[in-house]
Amino acid sequence: MKIELSNNKVFFEKEGLKKEIHPFWLRERVNEESFVDRATQQRLFDPTELKKNIEIKKLNLSENFLEICFNDGVKTKLAIQSILKEFSNINDIKFIEKIKWDSSLKNLNYFDFKENIFEEKIMYDALINFYKYGFIIFKNVPVQNNFIVNFANSIGSVRRTNFGEFFNVKSKPNPNDLAYTSLALAPHTDNPYRNPVPCIQLLHCIENKVSGGLSTLVDGYTVTEKLKKNFSDYYKILTEIKVRYQFIDKNIILEDWAEMIQLDENKKFKQVRFSPRLDFVPLMEKEKLELYYSARNKISELYNSDDYRIEFKLTPGDLLMMDNYRLLHGRTSYDANEGERFLQGCYIDYDSTEGKLKHLQRKFNL
Ligand code: OGA
Ligand code: ZN
Numbered sequence: 309m310k311i312e313l314s315n316n317k318v319f320f321e322k323e324g325l326k327k328e329i330h331p332f333w334l335r336e337r338v339n340e341e342s343f344v345d346r347a348t349q350q351r352l353f354d355p356t357e358l359k360k361n362i363e364i365k366k367l368n369l370s371e372n373f374l375e376i377c378f379n380d381g382v383k384t385k386l387a388i389q390s391i392l393k394e395f396s397n398i399n400d401i402k403f404i405e406k407i408k409w410d411s412s413l414k415n416l417n418y419f420d421f422k423e424n425i426f427e428e429k430i431m432y433d434a435l436i437n438f439y440k441y442g443f444i445i446f447k448n449v450p451v452q453n454n455f456i457v458n459f460a461n462s463i464g465s466v467r468r469t470n471f472g473e474f475f476n477v478k479s480k481p482n483p484n485d486l487a488y489t490s491l492a493l494a495p496h497t498d499n500p501y502r503n504p505v506p507c508i509q510l511l512h513c514i515e516n517k518v519s520g521g522l523s524t525l526v527d528g529y530t531v532t533e534k535l536k537k538n539f540s541d542y543y544k545i546l547t548e549i550k551v552r553y554q555f556i557d558k559n560i561i562l563e564d565w566a567e568m569i570q571l572d573e574n575k576k577f578k579q580v581r582f583s584p585r586l587d588f589v590p591l592m593e594k595e596k597l598e599l600y601y602s603a604r605n606k607i608s609e610l611y612n613s614d615d616y617r618i619e620f621k622l623t624p625g626d627l628l629m630m631d632n633y634r635l636l637h638g639r640t641s642y643d644a645n646e647g648e649r650f651l652q653g654c655y656i657d658y659d660s661t662e663g664k665l666k667h668l669q670r671k672f673n674l
Pocket of ligand 2: 487496497498637
């Protein structure tokens with residue numbers, strides 16, 4: 309990619325194609341102190357109030373800078389590097405390639421917690437792994453009640469839900485969710501009925517004295533790719549039919565319609581939702597429903613199969629952070645008479661992890 313000039317016009321050349329850069333685009337990027345606030349990088353002028361017919365009066369290109377005089381009298385010196393940066397999104401989170409995994413995964417992405425970790429390079433490494441594998445586990449996180457909220461707010465900000473700012477996962481009387489029993493929880497995603505669905509779940513183990521209650525994780529991305537390759541009819545219907553997910557208790561009714569496998573605008577994996585106790589498929593033709601039910605059975609079989617699920621025990625001080633759009637999680641059953649099993653959980657959204665990752669990237673020049 310390079311910048312070229314001709315007849316008071318600026319061109320960029322990319323992959324053999326030469327295109328003019330709109331003079332207004334350059335005028336908007338004038339970044340001298342009187343035009344842009346240094347600390348926030350916010351404009352001190354309103355570009356919608358500039359005259360429309362901005363033209364370039366004088367241009368000079370050196371190795372590192374582009375100097376421009378515009379017809380409204382403004383002069384600027386733009387770093388070539390900063391212009392080129394806008395044409396490459398190399399630092400974009402989407403360019404962190406997902407690593408598909410299955411039950412053979414051995415590395416559980418453990419990272420040692422220490423005070424101030426949120427501002428250290430190790431947090432950057434942890435977040436990169438989070439984007440690659442969809443989960444990470446911090447060890448030795450202080451087992452103080454409520455520490456999870458501190459933790460979450462040190463990465464970004466807690467995403468509060470009707471379960472509260474954080475929730476206690478333990479067996480209790482009259483539960484409003486099966487999570488608060490000692491029953492096994494098959495692989496599921498959390499809160500599929502919420503709009504938007506919370507992106508990331510944190511689970512912090514405070515106590516775990518039972519022999520069961522193992523945590524389980526499945527890579528929904530791996531399973532989706534398997535389905536796409538080997539059961540394309542099932543993949544197609546699960547990416548097309550929107551189903552209704554619902555949650556009802558005495559205080560609230562939450563509902564959202566979405567595909568079980570949601571694709572982005574480029575037909576690439578975006579999100580899975582799976583919680584077969586609270587999904588309702590719309591009434592469709594019998595043949596279509598037949599196909600839909602077979603597809604749901606197949607994806608459930610894959611999610612629950614030993615081929616894809618990893619199982620491990622969370623011990624006090626472990627904090628599991630997982631992508632609720634990509635991974636499914638669950639637990640094996642346990643006997644509440646054996647002792648206490650107590651986790652605290654909360655959610656954050658992608659802007660938290662993205663914001664922190666980009667901040668650390670800037671801080672450590674990565
Ligand atoms: C949950 C959940 C798993 C566990 O609270 O959403 O899935 O290990 N808990 O108890
Ligand atoms: Zn859950």
